[in-house]
Amino acid sequence: MRFDILTLFPAMFQGPLTESILKRAQQAGRIEIHLHDIRQWTTDRHRTADDTPYGGGAGMVMKAEPLAAAIRAVRAADERPGVTILLTPDGELLTQQIVRELATLPRLLLVCGHYEGIDERVRETLIDRELSIGDYVLTGGELAAMVVVDAVARLVPGVIDSESIVEESHSDFLLEYPHYTRPAVWEGRAVPPVLLSGHHGEIARWRRAERLRRTLVRRPDLLARAAAAGVLTKADLALLAELGW
Numbered sequence: 001m002r003f004d005i006l007t008l009f010p011a012m013f014q015g016p017l018t019e020s021i022l023k024r025a026q027q028a029g030r031i032e033i034h035l036h037d038i039r040q041w042t043t044d045r046h047r048t049a050d051d052t053p054y055g056g057g058a059g060m061v062m063k064a065e066p067l068a069a070a071i072r073a074v075r076a077a078d079e080r081p082g083v084t085i086l087l088t089p090d091g092e093l094l095t096q097q098i099v100r101e102l103a104t105l106p107r108l109l110l111v112c113g114h115y116e117g118i119d120e121r122v123r124e125t126l127i128d129r130e131l132s133i134g135d136y137v138l139t140g141g142e143l144a145a146m147v148v149v150d151a152v153a154r155l156v157p158g159v160i161d162s163e164s165i166v167e168e169s170h171s172d173f174l175l176e177y178p179h180y181t182r183p184a185v186w187e188g189r190a191v192p193p194v195l196l197s198g199h200h201g202e203i204a205r206w207r208r209a210e211r212l213r214r215t216l217v218r219r220p221d222l223l224a225r226a227a228a229a230g231v232l233t234k235a236d237l238a239l240l241a242e243l244g245w
C-alpha cells in the first residue's frame, strides 16, 4: 500500500513514520510512505503557498494553485488509483471501520491543512473524502495524517504479526480487557487469580466479560454500535443483561 502525504511541513513526519513498526513496514516493502512539500509546486520567487483570506479576517488560507498542482502531480506519480483524503475538523469522524475500509485500498493521498485551512475550491474539485480524527482544535492536519497512516498501515498484511491484530470484528467496538504482567503482587496489589489459573476457557470468558463491562461503563456509545453492527453474541447479550444493560 502506498501513502502520499501532502503537507507544508514534511519535517513534522520524522519520528512517527521513521521509527518502529512503520519504519520496519517500509523497509519490508509492505508499505510506501512518500512525503511531498506543497511548496515544491509554488511558482513565485517567494514560494507562496498561502495568502490572506477574501472577506478579511485573521490568518492565512492555503492557496488553490500550488495545492491543486501538488495533488495532480502526486496522483500522476503512480499508476495505482488512490483516494485523496483531506484531514479536516469538518470531516467524517475516523473509526476503526473506516480504517479497515481504507486498508483495502492500493493507495491513499492525505492532504494536510494548515493556517486557517485550504481554499474551498480545492475541496470541491480534488478532494474525494474528508476525515476528522476528533473534536478538538489542532494547529494543522499533520498529526491527523499520522494517525491515519498508523491506524491503516497496521492492518496492511505483513506489517504486524497477525496474532497481535485483534481480528474479531468486535475489536472495532469493544474496549480492551485489563492487562497484567509480572510481578504477581505489586505494591500489595495482586493479579486477578483467574489469570494465573491456567484455565484458558475461564480466562477467555473473564477477558470477554471485562471487555463488555468496561465498554458498558466507559463507552456505552461503542456498545450501542457493536449491537447495531451485530457483533455481540448471545452470551455477550446475556452477560450485558446481567450488568443491567
Ligand SMILES: CC(C)(C)c1cccc(C(=O)NCC2(NC(=O)c3cccc4nocc34)CCCCC2)c1
Residues within 6 Å of the ligand: 087, 088, 089, 113, 114, 115, 116, 117, 118, 131, 132, 133, 134, 135, 136, 137, 138, 139, 140, 141, 144, 145
Ligand atoms: C469543532 C472543532 C473540531 C473543535 C474545530 C472547529 C473549528 C476548527 C477546528 C480546528 O482545529 N481548525 C484547525 C485545523 N484543524 C484540523 O485540521 C483538525 C482538527 C481536528 C481534527 C482533525 N482531523 O483532521 C484534521 C483535523 C488545522 C489548521 C487548518 C484548519 C483546520 C476545530
